[in-house]
Amino acid sequence: MFSVYSPVLHELSQLVLDTFNAEKNSVKASQKDKHDYVTNVDNVLQSKIIRFLNSKFPEHDAYGEEAMPKELELAKPTWVIDPLDGTSNFLFDVPFYGCSLALIVEGGVKVAFVMDFINQEVFTAFRGEGAFLNGVRLNSIESQSDYIGVSSGYLQHLALHNPGYLLTLRQNGKFRILGSQALHLCYVASGRFKACINYEAKIWDDIAGALIIEESGGYYCSEVGFSTRNISLKRIEQNLQSAAFISKELIESGEFKTKGNSVFKVQ
Numbered sequence: 001m002f003s004v005y006s007p008v009l010h011e012l013s014q015l016v017l018d019t020f021n022a023e024k025n026s027v028k029a030s031q032k033d034k035h036d037y038v039t040n041v042d043n044v045l046q047s048k049i050i051r052f053l054n055s056k057f058p059e060h061d062a063y064g065e066e067a068m069p070k071e072l073e074l075a076k077p078t079w080v081i082d083p084l085d086g087t088s089n090f091l092f093d094v095p096f097y098g099c100s101l102a103l104i105v106e107g108g109v110k111v112a113f114v115m116d117f118i119n120q121e122v123f124t125a126f127r128g129e130g131a132f133l134n135g136v137r138l139n140s141i142e143s144q145s146d147y148i149g150v151s152s153g154y155l156q157h158l159a160l161h162n163p164g165y166l167l168t169l170r171q172n173g174k175f176r177i178l179g180s181q182a183l184h185l186c187y188v189a190s191g192r193f194k195a196c197i198n199y200e201a202k203i204w205d206d207i208a209g210a211l212i213i214e215e216s217g218g219y220y221c222s223e224v225g226f227s228t229r230n231i232s233l234k235r236i237e238q239n240l241q242s243a244a245f246i247s248k249e250l251i252e253s254g255e256f257k258t259k260g261n262s263v264f265k266v267q
Contacts, residue, residue: 001126005103005111008056012049013115013122016099019048020117029091037087042066045083045099053079060103065204068236072203078104082204086180090117100182100208109228112208112215114182123186123212131189131215138216140246143191148173149184153200153239154264162265169197169263172255185209188244189216195256196244197263206242219248223264 020041029039046064053062062079063069072078079101084090086097095118103111112125123138125131131138148169155177158166169175173194178184181201187193189212198205203226210220211228223241225232241264245251256263 001110002129005126006124009111009113009122009124012052012113015048015052016045016115017117017120019045020099024090027091037091038066039084039087039091041090042084042087046081049081049083049099049101050079065202068204070236072104072231072236074104074107074231080104080204080207082182082208085182085205089179094179096178096183097180098183100204102208102211104207104231107231109207109211109231112211114186114208114212116183116186123189123209125189125208125212125215127211127215129215131212133186133190138189138191138212140189140191140213140216140218141249143194143246145192145194145246146173147176147187147193149176149178149187149193149196149198151181151184151198151200152177154197157199157264165263165265169256181205182209185220185244186212188218188246189213191246194246194250198242199239199264201240201242202238203236203240206240210242210244213244218244218246219251220244223262 023041023044027039029037031037043066046066050062060077064081064083081101083099085100090097098114098116100114102109110127114123121134123133181198184196186209188196213220221243224238226240243263
């Protein structure tokens with residue numbers, strides 16, 4: 001996987017960066033939902049990435065967030081793309097947003113790519129071959145971070161259904177809401193966060209970062225059964241209710257509760 005896809009991702013990273021820089025100063029935005037936006041930059045990035053992938057791999061399918069089918073067929077190798085993760089940050093000039101994509105082959109995620117536009121960091125992963133930041137291998141377990149990345153939707157979920165767990169969670173670290181789920185996940189993989197919990201993430205938000213975490217030695221799980229090894233969840237509108245940790249040992253130490261005694265548990 002590395003030898004085949006690494007040169008392609010390197011070429012893609014330059015295309016993505018060049019496209020973003022060409023479009024970022026002429027922004028036109030529309031509101032998709034409350035607190036949720038799409039811009040011309042999302043759409044242009046998505047179109048150029050799909051054209052690029054089609055030229056390299058004409059036998060593959062490629063879908064972006066802004067034109068995603070209601071259900072992924074996955075009959076052929078399939079790229080899932082989030083052209084601009086953190087669109088609201090971009091729109092309001094909060095410097096934390098990126099681009100992510102992942103390749104699904106025979107039901108499992110094999111290749112992942114996330115670019116941080118502001119810091120020009122590129123995170124990649126290849127199934128069984130490791131995760132990398134700008135070409136340097138990542139090892140999440142070396143982290144000494146005390147930060148827990150959370151989403152607004154997760155805090156709302158706890159406030160409504162399990163407010164007491166907010167205090168438990170706070171005892172185990174400091175909260176950070178940075179506004180890009182793909183980069184949140186990559187920050188776990190790189191050891192900058194020790195955990196990341198998100199209630200409302202969709203497939204395109206998590207699919208690349210999840211593999212990057214796993215290949216860095218970290219642990220990713222979803223309450224609704226989404227897994228990088230078996231993409232059985234194909235309905236794109238479902239909230240993944242996902243959590244990621246720098247290591248499985250962090251869960252087993254008792255700092256966090258998952259699954260049966262869940263971080264998403266409703267009282």
